Amino acid sequence: MTESTDMPSTSLELGLIGNCQIGALIDTDGRIVWCCLPRFDGDPFFSRLMDTTDRGYFAIELQDQVESRQYYQRNTAILCTELTDKYGGRIRITDFCPRFRLYDRTFRPEIVVRRVKCLSGTPVIRIRLRPTTAYGEREPETTHGSHHIRYLGQGRVTRLTTDASITHVLQESPIVLEGELNFALGPDESVTESVNAMCQRFETQTTTYWQEWARGLAIPFEWQNAVIRAATTLKLSTFEDTGAVIAAMTTSVPEAADTQRNWDYRYCWLRDAYFVVHALNRLGATATMENYLNYIINLVVGAAEHELQPLYGIGGETRIEEYEVSGLAGYRGMGPVRVGNAAYHQVQHDVYGAVVLAANQAFFDERLARPGDEALFRRLTILGEQAARLFDKPDAGIWEYRGRARVHTYSSIMCWAACDRLARIAAHLGLDEDATRWRQQADRMHDVICREAWSESRQAFTESFGGDTMDASLLLMHELDFLAADDPRFVSTVGAIEAELRRGDHLFRYAAADDFGDPENAFNICTFWYIDALWAIGRRDEARRLFENMLECRNAQGLLSEDLDTISHELWGNFPQTYSMVGLINSALHLSRSWEEAV
Known part of the structure; x- marks a missing residue:
């Protein structure tokens, strides 16, 4: 492994492609720099994002390149990168993962398709396909045939099928591009038709799928493109086989430079x-x-009467052991690179409210094929009992503190929310005795939280019972229906949070030192929560300005990571972050003028 001397610097100026089975991140020069196979949490076949060596990527390089332009095909997850050379030669690389309806089901193979076309001049390209295996410990062995290359590693065979010269690909020698070349990278299966015809058909059908999907979205009048891109990204973060939604595509992009705050978010x-x-x-x-x-x-069914975990694998796995790998140097060399996440065995009481709040939708949404019934309600009551028992007990909190436990106010409120929603569900189902019991339980918890978490000296709800520091998660008290927007306690809590946690136009999660020292960067979802809180309490012009500012902080493809440098506005943290994209969607839907007002 040799250190790169001429590779572009690593950044989060990346585009995302995928099909709800796999995903890949592509930089502005058209290099695939991150792609895990055979699913989101698998071994990275392309790992350059987490390394400093000249490997772990799939590049289609343009000789004498002087310019690049990248964009998505309208309302799709198909990414185009146009490269121009100093002589006026220009190429377009079209990248996507096939997804469309086939035989009455969704076709979403573990395939990445790359199509490169000459747009003008006589461009000269070079293909560099340098995968890794075992988290950078090794590089796959290769065999090849007349139209394919097989990569063997970690008990898996990946096949590249192409109409390009196999010799030129293996030798990384120059190719004068006169028309179009196609590359399909996926399982070790023979292609029984022309690769050009297959890739063209895949592109046409995938375009149709995404545009029809986007057409069915209920979007706000304002910021439509931003919401469509965020919604598409949220969809791409779904592992369709089980329904799981991952937190991010990556592992170990630091929350801030050289902080060791490197976590695996592919769960x-x-x-x-x-x-x-x-x-x-x-x-x-x-x-x-x-x-x-x-x-x-x-x-919920699997947990039975056991306590819920904060996170699970995308297949519902309950053990996600965390370890560090030595084969990858890390993002910009800022290791460690971690696989797995030890937070799975932490105690976080907010999960009971999160699950009941989510499941609550099933009882009130008539569009669903399988509405909630009394049987599901009875299963959820097990979580309610846990919430009532644990709401005033210490836990690691929403931010997963690894070195301390407190009675975190947000966790307590979420436990209250579990009991409050169970009361609403019971009333909806006509279970009057259950409704009364859960309403009494929720009211009791509400009284305790208001007494123990309120600080007279700060005139605000604080991060923990008896504490005196602020936590951005308490901006959600109105969103969760714990307090009305015009409740003076909520308004003053918003003021206390902004006084302590606002940095410029962005918000930190908290300001106090944690297991790794003082926080350095803002947390994007918290800024969106702040925007929503300002809107709720009537500071609407300010909320709109801050929202527009957050849109400016997205990368060129409209994506956000977890964290943000408040000075340079550089993105940090795992990418793209589901939480951040959801925050953008919800804020846009809150703030936008209605269609009736605007049209």
């Missing part, structure tokens, strides 16, 4: 559940929402 966090379901519901993406609800309900 499903229950804390995201309510917000994801809420966004999908408001978008009208009911099939995706129902599939995700089924994933969550399956976890």
Whole structure:
């Protein structure tokens, strides 16, 4: 492994392609720099994003390149990169993962398709396909035939089928591009038709699928393109086989430079559940929402009377052991690179509210094929009992503190929300005795939280019972119906949070030192929560300005990561972050003028 001397610097100026089975990240020069196979949490076949060596990518390089332009085909997950050389030669690389209806089901193979076309001049290209295996420990062995190359590693064979010269690809030698070349990278299966015909057909059908999907979205009048891109990204983060929605495509992109805050986010966090379901519901993406609800309900059934975990694998796996790998140097060399996430065995009481809030949709949404019934309600009451028992007990909190436990106010409110929604569900089902019991339970918890979490000196609800510091998650008290927007306690809490956690136009999660020292970057979802809170309390011009500012902080393809440098506005943290994209969607739907007002 040799250090790169001429590779472009690593950044999160990346586009995402995928098909709800796999995903790939592509930089502005058209290099695939991250792609895990055979699913989101698999071994990265392309790992350059997490390395400093000249490998782990799939590049279609243009000789003497001087310019690049990247964009999505309208309302699709098909990414185009146009490269221009100093002589006026220009090429277009079209990247996508096939997804469309076939034989009455969705066809979503573990395939990445790349099509490169000459647009003008006599461009000269070079193909560099340098995969890795075992998290960078090795590079796959290769065999080849007349139209394919097979990559063997980690008990898996991946095949590249192409109409380009196999010799030129293997030797990375120059190719004068006169028409179009096609590359299909996927399982070790023979292609029984022309690769050009197959890739063209896949592109046409995938375009149709995404444009029809986008057409069915319920979007706001304002910021339509931003919402469509965020919604498409949310869809791409769904592992359709089980319905799970991952937190991000990546592992170990640091929350801030050289901080060791490097975590694997390729799993499903229950804390995201309510917000994801809420966004999908408001978008009208009911099939995706129902599939995700089924994933969550399956976890409830599996948990029985045991405590819920904060996160699960995308197949519902309960053990996600965390370890560091030595084969990858990390993002810009800022290791460690971690696989798995030890937070799965933490105690986080907010998960009970997150699950009940998400499942609540099933009882009130008449569009769903399988509405909630008394049997599901009885299963959820097990979670309600846990919430009532644990709401005033210490936990690691929503932000997963690894070195301390407190009675976190947000966790307590989410436990209250579990009991409050169970009361509403019971009333909806006509179970009067249950409705009364859960309403009394929720009211008791509400009284305790208001007494123990309120600080007279700060005139605000604080991060923990008896504490004196602020936590951005408490901006959600109105969203969760714990307090009305015009309740003076909510208004003053918003003021206390902005005084302590606002940096410029962005918000930190918290300001106090944690296991890794003082926080350095803003947390994007918290800024969206702040925007929504300002809107709720009547500071609407300011909310709109801050929202527009957040749109400017997206990368060129409209995507956001987890964190943001408040000075440079550089994106940090795992990418693209589902939480951030959901925050954008929900804020846009809150703030936008209605269609009736605007048209």
